[in-house]
Amino acid sequence: MKINLLLLILCSLSSIGFAQTKIGGYVKDTNGEAIPFVNVVFANSSEGTITNDDGSFYIQSDKSYEQVVFSFIGFQSKTVELESSTTYKMEIVLEEEENALSEVVIYQGKTSKKNNPAIDILKKIWENRRENGVKKFDQYQFKKYEKQEFDLNTIDSALVNSRIFKGMEFIFDQTDTNSVTGKTYLPIFINEAVSKVYGDNNLNKEKEILLGNKNSGFSDNQTLIAFIKDLYSEYNVYDNYLQFFDKSFVSPLSTTGVDNYNYVLADSTFIDNKWCYKVVYYPRRKNELTFKGDFWVNDTTWAIKKIKLQVTKSANINWIKEIYIEQDFKVLNDSVFLITRDHFMSDFAFNKKEESHGVYGKRTTLYDEYEFDIEKGSAFYSKRADPYQEYVYDRDTTFWENNRLEHLNKDEKQVYSMLDTLQTVKAFKRLYNIGSVLASGYVEFDGFDFGPIFSTFGFNDVEGVRVRVGGRTYFGRNDPWRIEGYTAYGFKDNKFKYGIAGKWLLDRRNRLIISGGNRRDVEQLGASLTNTNDVLGRSLASSSLITVGSNTSLTNINLSTLALELEPFKNFNIRIGGSYRTLEAASNKFSLAYFTDEARTQTANSIKQTEISTSFSYSPGRKTTGYGVDRTIINDGDFAQLFFNYSLGVKGFIESDFDYKKVQLFYRQPWQVGGFGKLTSTIEVGKTFGEVPLGLLNVVPGNQTLFSIYGSFPLLDFYEFVTDSYASFHVEHNFNGRFFSRIPIVRDWNLREIVSVRGVVGDISEANQLLNASTSNPVLFAPDEQMYWSYSVGVGNIFKVFRIDAHFRGNYFDNPGARSFGVTGSFGFYF
Known part of the structure; x- marks a missing residue:
């Protein structure tokens, strides 16, 4: 996979959010040292996050909360009252537990591999490991809606007033705050695609027919879209390794996971009438290709209901500050869980400094209208049609209103009109042309x-x-x-x-x-x-x-x-x-x-x-x-x-x-x-x-x-x-x-x-x-x-x-x- 994509994105840069509670800051010990992988949760809720390698955190919610709880192995848990619904510079100090065994426990938070209920749950997942739900049937078909978006992030006055955006200042009129990083961002590109996917597990064949494609402002972005689709290629969280950006990351569900992650049983509750356990996980060592996050797993089928994966900042990967993944599954019956939503976000930047500007690349894929055991025959899969149907790229408004599986929010709708306006601005054309020369x-x-x-x-x-x-x-x-x-x-x-x-x-x-x-x-x-x-x-x-x-x-x-x-x-x-x-x-x-x-x-x-x-x-x-x-x-x-x-x-x-x-x-x-x-x-x-x-x-x-x-x-x-x-x-x-x-x-x-x-x-x-x-x-x-x-x-x-x-x-x-x-x-x- 080549970094041409990065050049295409960075060189082609060529509102207030609806969340009611937003908090961010750092967690340290009494000596002023950062504590990584601290569990941060809004009180009396399951909404939370884990601090980064440098102890930083950000979390937001559509709900209003008055308290947030910080907890970590080897430290006393701490509940903090929120004086304001928006607090970005919190400094939390956790005190050492009196019975902490060693500095290893205190500062690295390594969990035991024995007598750990979270690892017992992990072993149940291995024993009941399943492929994607559609693999359980002879034939399958479903509708897939995919939305790709690029956002210019870390918007500050220096960026707004920079010479590179002279003549284009109006684009900064609509900005929002990212729910994962808390950074201000501006949507600059969006592409939507609707497809019908057919598969036959007996023939080992799959065919995807593109029904519609639409992007904001540019009619010639097939290469950019294809690069993003390749980077965010299909993956299965049950696999031992997940491949992104030409790297193999250890899955938290991997059979080798206990050697790479710490696991903590954090919560349990009903989700869609299914009793589920919440397991929090984080890396045992820095600089490895691992994640931090949590997952919810059903207590009888041991199938994943929800999972969040976030790459740690110390991971050995270039040009990317953040990778964040969310997947949701629905229950078809007691034994089959089907994926319904897959969200993947990356923060592309030239360095990993907190204040550096970059571009969010986001892909959201939704799956619906599942049907099974409808045989199409081998001729259906082998038949080659004209690969380029021009009408697919010229669908009207009615088609998109009927086929979107997720409505565009206010900012995403704004992208279409904003980029139509940008096409007429000379400064933008000049910037776009420079990016095009460097890329091609x-x-x-x-x-x-x-x-x-x-x-x-x-x-x-x-x-x-x-x-x-x-x-x-x-x-x-x-x-x-x-x-x-x-x-x-x-x-x-x-x-x-x-x-x-x-x-x-x-x-x-x-x-x-x-x-x-x-x-x-x-x-x-x-x-x-x-x-x-x-x-x-x-x-x-x-x-x-x-x-x-x-x-x-x-x-x-x-x-x-x-x-x-x-x-x-x-x-x-x-x-x-x-x-x-x-x-x-x-x-x-x-x-x-x-x-x-x-x-x-x-x-x-x-x-x-x-x-x-x-x-x-x-x-x-x-x-x-x-x-x-x-x-x-x-x-x-x-x-x-x-x-x-x-x-x-x-x-x-x-x-x-x-x-x-x-x-x-x-x-x-x-x-x-x-x-x-x-x-x-x-x-x-x-x-x-x-x-x-x-x-x-x-x-x-x-x-x-x-x-x-x-x-x-x-x-x-x-x-x-x-x-x-x-x-x-x-x-x-x-x-x-x-x-x-x-x-x-x-x-x-x-x-x-x-x-x-x-x-x-x-x-x-x-x-x-x-x-x-x-x-x-x-x-x-x-x-x-x-x-x-x-x-x-x-x-x-x-x-x-x-x-x-x-x-x-x-x-x-x-x-x-x-x-x-x-x-x-x-x-x-x-x-």
Whole structure:
């Protein structure tokens, strides 16, 4: 999941509430130390909260209360009279219990794992663990209403009077107070969607049909909406781990929960005629991916009736100050509880300081009109309709009045009219355009985008300083056709380069696309083992500003392609294409020369090759947005990828030089390993049948840059290993701070541990060795005696944006210029 979402939100910022009681403040001990996880409850009620890591709290209610009770293990409970219905700066001091056993009990509040009635209840939940209620039936269907909202928060005079909002001051006329944090906020965006969901548990199929979609002011927010839906993906509180923002949080209902949480039995009462127990829970340790909150559980079915989860401020997660979740369930019968409401709120911000400004991202999902055991048949689920029905995005007022499962409040209604007004304000348009450029990399004009601006400058030893300008046609994100191109100039070789490509979506339902293009440029071949015919793509190895040693092993390439691709079912793609390329060395210090006669007396320095390829790719779990010829992937790196390619070289066609066959298989799989982080594994194999020169062989991808590039070998130089048959693997595990969080002082830095291992084994035939006419640069050599391998250890999340990896070679130390150790780094925004 990428932090592009954060940029989209923060850069696109581009009333008094109805609650009758609002209180906030801090809880401390007699020494002035903050007490985290104190239970704060309005007297004679079940409405309450738990203090944060720093002892802060906020709670509000629609009812009027005169007292609030503070209680915590190891301290005397305290009841405080409320002099006013709104009190934000309370300072509560709790006194130590006289019979407190130890400082551990006093300051950390650890509850016993034995003879604890709350844990006895937890064990009952495990014994009666249930899936979502709909899984209990053969078939199911229900209506789903989803509301997504963004709010600008921490509104103060400095923000209102800032230059960024000059000309837009009127938007601050309507503000409210958040019920979780107590901060003033201003709604700035809202999207509503109504769907009908059908499922068949026997077929293991589910289908969601969008009935209506509406958003405030902007007609082109599909990407933003899709990013939010992906971040707030479906989850089941009964699972051991809940995944949000590419992180796995330990569920308070987890079978490992007793090792991560303290549990306290706090209350019991009737809810919807069912006797329920209230259990309060909070983390045993700081800096871990855990929650604080409470849940209500039925005393006979041991099913959850209500649950609240709030991420602690010390959790090792970036750019987010708060995560708050509420779920409600209704009783269908004595054994089935169905979810009726799911509310998820995040506070996105650049830092976790209390006074920092940010954006609330809120998603509320309501479920109703459940029906069961109505069989639809497999044809219903397999039938593909046009994915983009324009009328769905143009529903009238009557439709929304009849289909909303929750009425909009006054502030939400105001958003629609406010943003309609903002569209006419020049200051807002300017701010929105800046955010759009940062998010997409393109400067928008009418029907044309200039960019990507981040590719403007580059450097290599052949071109020297390289300047690139380009653009694309753009009339809307669902364009059925697109033309894009660029031109570049190298100040050392004094040559212009260019690339131009076009594609046309012939059938939106099956994504039948025809594409073609031509590129004349300088490129680093062998930047990846798997073949690519991307006309406009360019590897980082070809233009990195900082490298390890010189790189003159670049190639002049003239590539022309024509392809037809089809997606017969979701995320399965078939591509049939043809290409013609000429390759020659771009430097006199590098050679692609090969012998053209059996006597090995005549050579050629350029390769002309026609190739026909058929490829199949399958990416289960991939999520995209957009219905035009281009789509945006919104969960990049979070889904499996399987790729197979068969290529046929055709000699003699358009003066093509070689006959050959090539097969390649690539498989990449990310794994969420519970609370131990994320592991990503890649396996790749390939073989070339026939005699081919260096330019058509498989080069093991070295990395002479100082950047960490997944899939490359950071201690190999370009062309250090060349093969015609190979097998490689790469395994990387990010522990997400699992071990650093247990080290005092270090745990406050929120660093993340990363380890990886790479390996490749391959061969090159004697015939292909003899075909090569180069005697020095490069010398063809394959890792055939033993598998080449290396390992790396790294530290991520340095200042939230940097990662540093140290690499160690495992063997082949005798290779010319072999590097046994190296350091690479990378920059990025990750949660």
